[in-house]
Amino acid sequence: MFSMEDRRRAVDLYFTEGMTIRKVIAELGYPSEGALVKWVREDPRYTGACRRSYTLECKTNAARRALEGEPLARVARDAGCTPTSVYQWMRRYRSEGILGLMDRRNAPMPAEPMPAAGDDVEELRRQVEVLRLENAVMRETIDVLKADDPRLDPSMLTNRERTRVVDAIRGEFGLAACLKAVGLKRSTYYYERGAIAAGDRYAVLRARVAGLFEQGGRAWGYRTIHRMLRLDESDPIVVSEKVVRRIMREGAMRPVYLKRPKRWSSYAGEIGEAPANLVERDFHADAPNMLWVTDVTQFTMDGYKCWLSPVVDCFDGMVVSWTLSRSPNADMANRMLLDAVATLRDGEHPIIHSDRGCHYRWDEWIRICEEHGLIRSMSAKGCSPDNAAAEGFFGRLKNELFYGRDWRGVGYEEFRERLAAYLTHYNETRIKKSLDWMSPVQYRRSLGLAA
Incomplete structure (x- = not known):
């Protein structure tokens, strides 16, 4: 176990400029990488993931040493990083020079032209339109789903539900913008529109399955109902077992078998010599009364x-x-x-x-x-x-x-x-x-x- 003083020393060293998790462990000799990450995240100064940060000087020095022929493992150990990082720095330095090693914090900012007054107005209009579209998508999402449905995030909708949302708002915002807003491909949209227009092709079958389920006292499974549909002499229906199973699942037609109570036992101890087990779990018989x-x-x-x-x-x-x-x-x-x-x-x-x-x-x-x-x-x-x-x-x-x-x-x-x-x-x-x-x-x- 480490004392609070040990933890404070390690965390303070980590928040020093240019230090990394590996550098701290190499300098202090403790703790494990996982333990130090945990300590850092508990510190009030922590604002994000424990991402290794290297100064421009550190990366430049490591790249030059690697180009001079030093082993990547030795350079990485001194820099507190992995040999892969040293290799990447070396490649960038060789092709782009010191600019290739700069990140967003120390890279020079490119000069941008000042926008004209009209550009600001157009940008504001574009942002307003985007917000109106997002609001319309959310409004139609609530209409498509139940008000208390937990899937009010449009990204959680099914393709068919997204198609209904797009149909409701495409006249106002255009098809392309609506498809992009709900994350739906154009081909998928038209496929789902066709399916919606065709209606439920299993409507008759659903009614037959529900009737057989009730006829069987809500005890028949999908295999029995599937066979009963085929054996109906007046109006047989040939359909796969998977379709019957899906219809029963969607219709919540699941046989309800309660938990069995403790079973009664007729065993009263050994009251005489028992005959041999002649069956040996082979319950097959070739004829009746065998x-x-x-x-x-x-x-x-x-x-x-x-x-x-x-x-x-x-x-x-x-x-x-x-x-x-x-x-x-x-x-x-x-x-x-x-x-x-x-x-x-x-x-x-x-x-x-x-x-x-x-x-x-x-x-x-x-x-x-x-x-x-x-x-x-x-x-x-x-x-x-x-x-x-x-x-x-x-x-x-x-x-x-x-x-x-x-x-x-x-x-x-x-x-x-x-x-x-x-x-x-x-x-x-x-x-x-x-x-x-x-x-x-x-x-x-x-x-x-x-x-």
Whole structure:
């Protein structure tokens, strides 16, 4: 640390005529260049950037020594500058003499003719016209933008907004002066005028996108809406995904997914030997009823809670069966499993994969699996990616049905009806990119697997 006396000595030396940051450090041996710059800027005598200043005598002496053959590094060290500066001084001195080393402070002022009386009047008129133009630009900028818009600086306007400003004032000041005032090229101006005259060519598409966004409960993203536009049999629209995404962004059509509350867990400790993980995070199935996944999720409603337990087929994501209960008990999971095995055909024995929840380790669950030839598989303890297919289904379900909705005053039976309607839509009409933009039911019909 340096004392105040050390700092004062260094700063006073810097403000001595002809001294620079490097010269001060070379003479005193302290501090660093950054520290001295900071001290100088804190001094009341500081009026601008710490710009290195060299006297005419210093530059002339350095140039002559360099021309005589002394190493540039040695000359620069003595002058307190860089070798590059010495080289530039040497070049100017050799080509222009001492006049080449003069700056604005010591260069001779050229004699200027005295302006005639009429010149002063014309200059004043020109300045007044410039001020009138600047005032007009600012006035029209306020008109083009909202009064409380922070971009009241004309340089912050878009090209289209600048074009509107120019159109408003070009009759008074002329096109060339207006374009120069707002910083707009002539070609850009005429391009934007044509675009303004043509109007919004996506007006119809914007209305269609907004309608589909509301139809999807404000839960569909741009990919789904883009595909829905193409699949509309009555009036299909072929447009790129980028256009749909831009329209949704400009229209603030962003699905609102609230922050998820702390999740309920069905894990009750190791209450028995767990079966092996036969899936190993490979949730691909070549046919229906080969691989099922299941899990339990909680819904926190207005004054009560309820739990959903589904079976999802990994072939196409179809919800095979589901139960909703006011209590996450064994009966909820067992009824769901019995409804699922009722859909099996002879010879079908799927793998039923779950996490390590207590529902899947109780005696009745195990008995149902053994009776119907289901092959049990379990994730590792506390490892949600091992059951990613079920977790992903819950994420889509809650994003599209639950999050961002007002559930005040909605009772259990009403919620059950809404959930049933959504799961029917999920199986029959909700299209998926992974299924060539078909729903699970439509996909199975296209393969001849369903009537």
